[in-house]
Ligand SMILES: NC(=O)c1ccc[n+]([C@@H]2O[C@H](COP(=O)([O-])OP(=O)(O)OC[C@H]3O[C@@H](n4cnc5c(N)ncnc54)[C@H](O)[C@@H]3O)[C@@H](O)[C@H]2O)c1
């Protein structure tokens with residue numbers, strides 16, 4: 456019986472909202488057969504979605520730039536109200552409103568015990584780490600839906616302390632499932648601290664969240680680079696400096712014009728493998744951002760790399776890039792003793808503290824990323840506008856629970 460609806464990938468450039476069964480408290484078949492564990496999931500809950508955001512990571516699939524099959528359900532940025540709890544769930548209750556880290560984690564394995572929830576060993580037979588609604592990530596159903604199942608709920612859910620306070624700030628809190636912790640992780644792992652000068656590549660939602668986080672961490676100057684004028688203006692709206700890479704100018708020179716020297720203390724890649732080269736209308740050149748960061752980050756700097764790189768890209772520019780092998784000038788980073796922080800952001804490492812900042816009115820992330828609310832039926836339009844570079848973060852509100860601004 457179809458009593459749920461979810462956003463589904465229908466082939467390059469296409470998504471649709473389709474009927475699907477109401478979630479069961481059961482693990483996906485891939486996980487059950489691949490890892491040889493029980494299907495029944497008494498540790499799980501069902502959430503009624505309050506908000507669920509569209510992400511640049513979804514766009515890689517929808518552009519046909521991953522091996523996602525047609526029919527892949529989408530959505531990993533989940534905030535919801537608990538409506539059903541399994542018998543082994545002890546600490547969350549029906550009615551709680553919670554943020555869900557996009558990383559699915561068991562809370563029991565070696566990696567989870569070390570706080571590395573982005574590479575949990577018990578949720579995806581194909582590799583370490585899993586996510587809702589994502590290719591190669593364990594076959595978990597997507598959360599751009601009306602309802603979704605969340606396993607290992609006591610471990611994964613971040614409960615908001617007060618329901619009314621949560622709903623009043625829901626457009627900020629919805630960013631805790633991914634981009635606020637991810638942007639923060641990018642800045643933090645790059646070593647941003649009091650007084651740092653920072654270069655953030657990419658002014659999409661993750662880049663804006665990284666830039667905003669760098670400010671929270673005390674950066675003296677945050678420079679955001681992109682070739683999208685609207686997105687650069689969005690970065691400027693909260694005090695960032697900007698560099699327009701479509702100008703074809705030299706990045707180090709543009710940085711020198713701002714900070715007085717051609718280097719920064721820390722750099723963040725918020726672009727990933729679909730990076731384009733510099734100059735108006737430049738073609739895709741996947742190593743551009745990594746090479747830019749090694750060029751402009753000072754010796755000893757940290758490079759935070761939340762931007763996503765894949766192991767399989769059918770739409771890549773050449774055969775090497777099709778397997779994720781790109782022309783990174785590693786010798787330069789090695790010579791400068793750079794450190795690289797890659798991979799999924801372990802959301803649980805940051806989400807509670809960032810929630811506290813939001814609830815204390817000390818972080819206004821929704822405004823920084825220009826959050827806009829749309830209905831579930833409008834998801835295809837949201838995907839299309841976002842793909843065209845709108846300077847917005849699309850937040851789907853499937854049950855009309857987001858209070859009017
Ligand atoms: N590591 C994680 O846990 C994690 C979590 C969320 C998102 N991501 C990844 O972060 C990346 C950014 O996400 P988003 O939602 O902001 O995506 P997005 O596609 O909206 O933004 C990417 C931006 O990069 C710009 N860009 C392209 N080439 C560039 C270049 N050479 N220099 C500077 N800017 C350039 C584009 O114009 C665009 O504005 C994606 O790769 C996404 O998959 C990773």
Ligand SMILES: [Zn+2]
Pocket residue numbers: 509510511512513531532557633634
């Ligand atoms: Zn995301």
Ligand SMILES: [Zn+2]
Pocket residue numbers: 560561562563564565566567568574575576577
């Ligand atoms: Zn685990």
